[in-house]
Amino acid sequence: MTYGTADLSEEGPGSKSTLASAVYTQLRDDLLRGVLETESKLRVEWVVSRYGAGASPVREALNRLASEGLLGRHDQRGFFIMPVSAEELEELTRTRCWMEERALRESIAHRTGEWEEQLVLALHRLARSQRRLPEDPASNNPEWEKLHRAFHRALIAACRSHWLVGFCDQLSDQASRYRLMSQASPAIERDDLGEHRLIAERTLDGDADGAVEALLNHYRLTAAMCIERFSQSEYPKASKTLRGRK
Template structure:
């Protein structure tokens, strides 16, 4: 992996906490985008030098990533990016179905017209950017990822539970790492139609059919899992990174 292009401005108002937050966000983004690979060692001194920050700032940023579930810490081995596995993928996917399905059901039950309008708006914004596969090195893919995240969050924003949303967000980030490892474009010779999957979810939400919406959401997550499983060789390859 080449050097990370990163700069933290040092204006008079900036302090250690803002530097730490900036570093945390950068490392988090690199982990989710698999620019920092699963299992990769994270050397505190090297990161401090690379980003021109203190050792303490690096330690705090890495500690936050441990809390996020994206980094693991060990007394003997230091810090490293959390590994991936098919067993973990299955666990993450099923737990996400359970948590996000509950949040979606509650949102449909409790959401008002403003919430429904926000879902439609996020859906329109997502459709406006053509879908790109994770192995397509274009700026459109990153823009699609951002809008995709906003769309899925909009679906559950009316659930009324900050705790539920917090757990949901952690699972979304874990799922995102796996989704980016999925480089297969079709299953059984049939190309994936992500837009159709999203359309089915939105259609059920608009009808306020919670059962149908949760089924469509579960199917959507299950297809992603299937694609990642077909990329198992890629997961094995990056899991051996050091």
């Protein structure tokens, strides 16, 4: 994956934050898709060369990604890509289930007509999008990824806590990293759309227990499939670590 350097290297008033945002977006996408090898060091010079930006916006982007947990940081020794493991994924999934159960119950309890309409619309848009790219069935469609994220965000949007939504977003990023890293392995059949419809239907019916059950089963199945896919893959380091802790 290459990026042009012309647009990202130009300096000018107000350009620093724009450049940092561009590097942040591009590097974040690579991290979530598993393009970069886990546990590798990310030297500022290497990031500057790869993404075509100056050292200052690169450091800003790296610090932002570290604050979100997508990068680790050694004191005085720079940044590194966070490792992946079954143990980490299991902990992440448990925590995400705890947080989103509360957020979903709160949203159902404080439902509004507008929230219901937005959820129906999010499901409709997701249903109309193809998950896989026709030209590359092993890769997820970026548009589907955005709509998928929007659907899960819409589920908890009425919880009345931007803090809780923010924490859920951060956990969603981490979970997406595992899911996208494992997508190249042979897929296990599942009815993705059916799972999302069931979650939405129970939510819109006001069935909090049923909606939570459907949502948590959805996340747990995804985690189990990720571990299974990694155990069958040749993904460097990740498959070995996940097999050892399965």
